[in-house]
Amino acid sequence: PPPNCSREQRALIQAILKAYERHQIPHDVAKKLLHDQYSVEENFLLLTEMATNQVQVLVEFTKNIPGFLSLDHEDQIALLKGSAVEAMFLRSAQVFSSKTPAGHTEVLEDRIRKSGISEEFIIPMFNFYKSIGGLHMNPEEQALLTAITILTPDRPYVKDQSKLCTLHHPHEPQYFARLLGRLTELRSLNHYHTEIISSWRVSDHKFTPLLCEIWDVQ
Numbered sequence: 001p002p003p004n005c006s007r008e009q010r011a012l013i014q015a016i017l018k019a020y021e022r023h024q025i026p027h028d029v030a031k032k033l034l035h036d037q038y039s040v041e042e043n044f045l046l047l048t049e050m051a052t053n054q055v056q057v058l059v060e061f062t063k064n065i066p067g068f069l070s071l072d073h074e075d076q077i078a079l080l081k082g083s084a085v086e087a088m089f090l091r092s093a094q095v096f097s098s099k100t101p102a103g104h105t106e107v108l109e110d111r112i113r114k115s116g117i118s119e120e121f122i123i124p125m126f127n128f129y130k131s132i133g134g135l136h137m138n139p140e141e142q143a144l145l146t147a148i149t150i151l152t153p154d155r156p157y158v159k160d161q162s163k164l165c166t167l168h169h170p171h172e173p174q175y176f177a178r179l180l181g182r183l184t185e186l187r188s189l190n191h192y193h194t195e196i197i198s199s200w201r202v203s204d205h206k207f208t209p210l211l212c213e214i215w216d217v218q
């Protein structure tokens with residue numbers, strides 16, 4: 001955290017970083033990336049398992065963001081539903097740009113490319129991954145950017161938007177001006193993702209109950 005950061009802000013950043021680093025995908029799930037078969041079906045199933053896992057990781061992380069649990073319960077749900085896809089794009093982008101065990105990122109990229117997603121969505125998706133990688137974010141920035149994405153008040157169905165802004169700490173934007181620019185790119189991926197989901201559903205792909213709930217499908 002920057003030198004002119006107050007003690008209270010430093011504590012907040014530490015709390016968010018700790019929560020972020022505590023919740024990762026279990027290694028056995030991440031390891032499956034390397035071992036399971038390579039058919040489009042197999043890739044879709046593996047990615048579905050990873051997405052389901054990521055939603056669970058995301059909920060745990062969010063519950064540990066100081067102040068989140070003091071928000072109106074319906075707003076908590078609305079924030080999670082509204083930010084899940086963006087937070088998972090961020091998370092997968094950070095995995096691509098981090099030094100995860102050799103081979104994971106290439107295999108993950110390959111499986112995403114061969115999971116039934118049409119090329120028109122793959123291009124912006126991997127452009128985003130490259131642009132996030134180019135920012136060389138440190139863990140604090142990754143954790144804070146994810147927390148900001150989740151706490152973004154202008155999600156559909158969020159009622160109490162003013163309360164959320166106090167959680168924002170107006171001091172951050174000067175550090176995250178560039179990073180916040182990525183949030184707009186994330187929004188566009190949200191729209192692409194809605195199309196991706198419906199094209200999978202057209203070809204009768206099944207999601208897990210948790211994904212159906214958080215993405216309002218089926």
Ligand SMILES: CC(C)c1onc(-c2c(Cl)cccc2Cl)c1COc1ccc2c(ccn2Cc2cccc(C(=O)O)c2)c1
Pocket residue numbers: 024025030044047048049050051054085088089091092095108112207211
């Ligand atoms: C339902 C499923 C097919 C799906 O629908 N949209 C997306 C989809 C796609 Cl294809 C791209 C981006 C976002 C989504 Cl929801 C997905 C797959 O979601 C994923 C896949 C992988 C993800 C994630 C999130 C992270 N990772 C990578 C990862 C790998 C190893 C370790 C860790 C870790 O955290 O330690 C993370 C989500």
